[in-house]
Amino acid sequence: MQFVKEVRHLLYKEVMLEWRSKYAINSILLYVVSTIFVCFLSFKSIEQKITWNALFWIIMLFASINGVSKSFLQESKGRQLYHYVLASPGAIILSKTIYNVLLMVGLTSIALVVYIIIFDYIPPDLPMFYVSVILGSLSFSTIFTMVSAIAAKAGNGGMLMAILSFPLIIPVMIILIKLSKNAIDGLDRSVSLDEIGMLIFINVITVCASLLLFPYLWRD
Numbered sequence: 001m002q003f004v005k006e007v008r009h010l011l012y013k014e015v016m017l018e019w020r021s022k023y024a025i026n027s028i029l030l031y032v033v034s035t036i037f038v039c040f041l042s043f044k045s046i047e048q049k050i051t052w053n054a055l056f057w058i059i060m061l062f063a064s065i066n067g068v069s070k071s072f073l074q075e076s077k078g079r080q081l082y083h084y085v086l087a088s089p090g091a092i093i094l095s096k097t098i099y100n101v102l103l104m105v106g107l108t109s110i111a112l113v114v115y116i117i118i119f120d121y122i123p124p125d126l127p128m129f130y131v132s133v134i135l136g137s138l139s140f141s142t143i144f145t146m147v148s149a150i151a152a153k154a155g156n157g158g159m160l161m162a163i164l165s166f167p168l169i170i171p172v173m174i175i176l177i178k179l180s181k182n183a184i185d186g187l188d189r190s191v192s193l194d195e196i197g198m199l200i201f202i203n204v205i206t207v208c209a210s211l212l213l214f215p216y217l218w219r220d
Helices: 002-021 023-043 049-068 077-086 089-119 126-154 157-185 189-218
Strands: none
Touching: 002 089, 023 049, 023 089, 049 089, 049 126, 049 157, 089 126, 089 189, 126 157, 126 189, 157 189
16 A cells, blocks of 8 residues: 555656646657658658558657656656655656656647648548557557666666667567558458557566666665
């Protein structure tokens, strides 16, 4: 019960801090909308739906990096020490992961609506495509939160974020593109069950690894 209370209070703190500054929300929304609009001005229309799909995930990938990387990289040592005194390491990493998941699910949902409106194309199986968007938000949030924690403790966070994230995110991107392509092609949903299962498994493994490894990082 103590662990759950810590997670709840830390999550509330993250939401309140974001609500006061609205830094992540405004910056990611500006990035996503402006990038989609620039792509529209460049392409006007995208005939090949594979290109439409790949472009969407490229935009979401960099939006996620911009939004989630601040989890630990922008926190001062004083605030980290304050958290260290108040709460357990597991509660800290879990609360930040949950917050980033909620943030990215909301923002990617808005981005999908804007993307569909601007390019005037709706995937044939929109519910399945939206499932891939939700799973992509979960995957980006869990992976980048864990990598952000490692990079913040090791120093030189920006470079380490890129180096550590690349081998982890590429397999996820391949699965996401395949899953969303199935939705665009209008295939039977049973075809996508393997991809959905793999993404859920990756998210579970990432969260478990964060809970196991972060306490050792936090002691430093």
